[in-house]
Amino acid sequence: MRAVKLIFILLCFVVAIYAQNQQKLVGVFRDQAPSAFNVNGWSAGEANGGKGFDNTDFQIEGYENNEKGLCGAQCNRNNLGTCGKLGLFPDETPQYAYKGQSPGKNIRSPDSFYNWFHNTVQNRQENVEITLKYNNQNDVYFYGNDSFFPLDGRGWKDRATNKHNYAYCMEARTRFGYRGGEVFTFYGDDDVWVYINGYLVIDLGSLHTKLEGSVKLDDLTFLKTGNNYRLDFFYCERHTTESNFFLTTSLEVYCTYEDHCGICEGNGQSCCDTAACDDKDECTVDYCKVQTKGCDHAPRNCTAIDKCHIASCDSKVKGGCVQREITCTSSDPCVEKYCDPDRGCVERAKNCDDGKSCTTDKCEAGVGCTHTLISCDNADQCKVGVANNNTAGCCTFSNRVCNDNSKCTSDRCDSSVKGGCVYDDLCVEFVHEQCV
Numbered sequence: 001m002r003a004v005k006l007i008f009i010l011l012c013f014v015v016a017i018y019a020q021n022q023q024k025l026v027g028v029f030r031d032q033a034p035s036a037f038n039v040n041g042w043s044a045g046e047a048n049g050g051k052g053f054d055n056t057d058f059q060i061e062g063y064e065n066n067e068k069g070l071c072g073a074q075c076n077r078n079n080l081g082t083c084g085k086l087g088l089f090p091d092e093t094p095q096y097a098y099k100g101q102s103p104g105k106n107i108r109s110p111d112s113f114y115n116w117f118h119n120t121v122q123n124r125q126e127n128v129e130i131t132l133k134y135n136n137q138n139d140v141y142f143y144g145n146d147s148f149f150p151l152d153g154r155g156w157k158d159r160a161t162n163k164h165n166y167a168y169c170m171e172a173r174t175r176f177g178y179r180g181g182e183v184f185t186f187y188g189d190d191d192v193w194v195y196i197n198g199y200l201v202i203d204l205g206s207l208h209t210k211l212e213g214s215v216k217l218d219d220l221t222f223l224k225t226g227n228n229y230r231l232d233f234f235y236c237e238r239h240t241t242e243s244n245f246f247l248t249t250s251l252e253v254y255c256t257y258e259d260h261c262g263i264c265e266g267n268g269q270s271c272c273d274t275a276a277c278d279d280k281d282e283c284t285v286d287y288c289k290v291q292t293k294g295c296d297h298a299p300r301n302c303t304a305i306d307k308c309h310i311a312s313c314d315s316k317v318k319g320g321c322v323q324r325e326i327t328c329t330s331s332d333p334c335v336e337k338y339c340d341p342d343r344g345c346v347e348r349a350k351n352c353d354d355g356k357s358c359t360t361d362k363c364e365a366g367v368g369c370t371h372t373l374i375s376c377d378n379a380d381q382c383k384v385g386v387a388n389n390n391t392a393g394c395c396t397f398s399n400r401v402c403n404d405n406s407k408c409t410s411d412r413c414d415s416s417v418k419g420g421c422v423y424d425d426l427c428v429e430f431v432h433e434q435c436v
Contacts, residue, residue: 021134023141023253025233026263027170028270030123031155032058032115055115055122056108058167058238060207064104067206070191072097075199077221084193084200086232090267090287093117093171094193094200094234106206116169116236119274123169124155127262127270130172132247140183140250148188148237148245166243169236173265174253178217180225182251185214188244191236197222197229210244217251230265259290266290282320283313306341333368358387358394381420382413 032055068074071094072084087093096113107113115122128150132141151165169191176182186192186202189210194202199222202213217223231253237243259266272288277295279286284297302311302321309323328337328345336350352361352369359371376385376395385395402411402421409423 023132023134025130025132025172025174025253027128027130027150027172027233027235028261028263028266029126029128029151029155029168029170030115030117030119031126031151031165032123032167032169033156055112055167057106057112057116059240060105060108060238063106063207065206066204066208066211067102067104067106068203070097070102070107070205071095071193071203072200074203075201075220077219080199080222084195084203086195086198086200090269090285091118092173092232092267094195104206117171117234119269119272125270126151126154128170130247132249140248142246142248144246146242146244146246148243164240164243166237166240170234172233173230173263174233175228175230175256175265176251176253177228178223178225179252180218182217183214183249184217184231184251185212185248186235187212187246187248189242190238191234193234195232195234196220198232207239209242257291260292281315282317283315307344308339308341334363334365356389358389380415381417382415 069084073079073082075083084097085095087095094117096107096110098107099110101108114120119125130143132143134140135142149164149166151168152163153165155165155168157165184194184196184202186194186204187210190204190207192202192204192213193200194213194215196215196217199220201215201220204211204213223229231251235245255264258264259268259270261268261271263270268288268290272293272295274286274288277286277288277297279295279297281297283300285300286295286297288294289296300313300320302313304311305323308326310326311321311323313320314322326339326345328339330337330347334350335347337345337347340346350363350369352363352371354361354369354371356371358374360374361369361371363369373387373389374394376387376397378385378397382400383397384400385397387395400413400420402413402423404411404421404423406423408426410426412422412424413420414422
């Protein structure tokens with residue numbers, strides 16, 4: 001009995017040491033049908049039986065090398081509100097940042113990018129295990145391969161130069177406990193996006209030769225020592241003639257669960273045809289169940305693009321979500337409301353300026369804006385001013401005409417007299433001939 005116990009203890013010890021000496025990532029690989037694999041006998045569409053499933057993002061030409069921001073900006077302490085984020089369940093994938101082709105021509109459209117990390121007729125899925133071995137000198141786990149072709153002979157079984165498969169994408173998920181001081185580094189080609197706790201922390205997206213992307217977890221202000229977080233890793237090989245994959249990390253990774261596809265921290269989508277779950281209702285999100293086979297349908301959550309819109313779901317609209325613009329109104333004629341995208345409806349005093357320099361503009365309670373011509377009163381009572389909006393200075397002056405149409409008065413203008421006009425009576429001292 002003692003011998004059996006001793007053997008059991010030694011076996012457990014060996015298993016524990018073995019587990020510490022390596023870590024495994026199970027990657028969900030999606031083999032893509034490239035658009036231009038016409039080398040060594042393959043033509044576009046031939047790899048998948050000529051069904052026209054070619055993905056134009058693979059083996060492309062005329063692209064901009066190392067185009068950043070394809071899935072949003074890399075996150076730092078200053079842009080956490082606007083940087084790249086992982087999609088919400090069930091679409092926990094990188095979110096393409098453009099409505100059409102990317103400026104550097106690395107990605108043709110949102111639809112072509114969708115095929116990278118979703119099960120569609122344009123790809124075939126394969127699960128591949130990657131083992132990171134422990135390096136005790138540097139206290140890190142490492143996997144390196146300068147000839148990384150895990151889908152050779154698998155998927156569409158296509159080939160290009162040197163008979164290798166250069167058209168595939170991979171996603172892997174895992175968890176880790178943050179102790180402080182950890183680092184995660186990738187070196188290779190092509191696209192790589194790494195998310196921690198849903199934030200984009202490494203962006204090597206686009207076609208390029210070997211590049212390094214690294215993140216020191218102590219620089220991530222949203223992490224707290226002692227807490228556990230999820231890491232999501234996305235990688236694509238998209239062009240001949242090299243495929244390099246080097247991964248180094250001091251993270252101790254683990255799984256809290258496996259989905260029914262056998263994927264660590266999986267969402268059940270890798271071995272399920274999501275299209276088969278479509279209930280034809282645009283106001284539901286259709287997805288594969290996580291722990292068991294089958295489909296679920298959750299209400300679509302529509303979020304307003306800003307505080308000047310109200311979001312709702314219309315089952316007759318593709319995608320479901322519609323945005324309705326808010327109308328801001330005020331019952332006070334001297335107060336106007338407008339919509340600020342960050343604050344919503346905001347009040348401000350009504351601007352009554354009519355843009356005319358010869359009017360006095362004001363807002364009267366209960367009435368609204370009034371525009372009164374300015375006064376053209378003059379100290380010289382023998383000058384008459386008329387306000388207008390056409391003359392420089394706003395007033396036109398002319399000599400005052402004094403005439404009371406009486407033959408018994410002498411009419412004149414005195415500039416010092418209010419009103420200007422003076423009418424002298426001719427009949428005060430004697431009878432003037434005009435008064436008879």
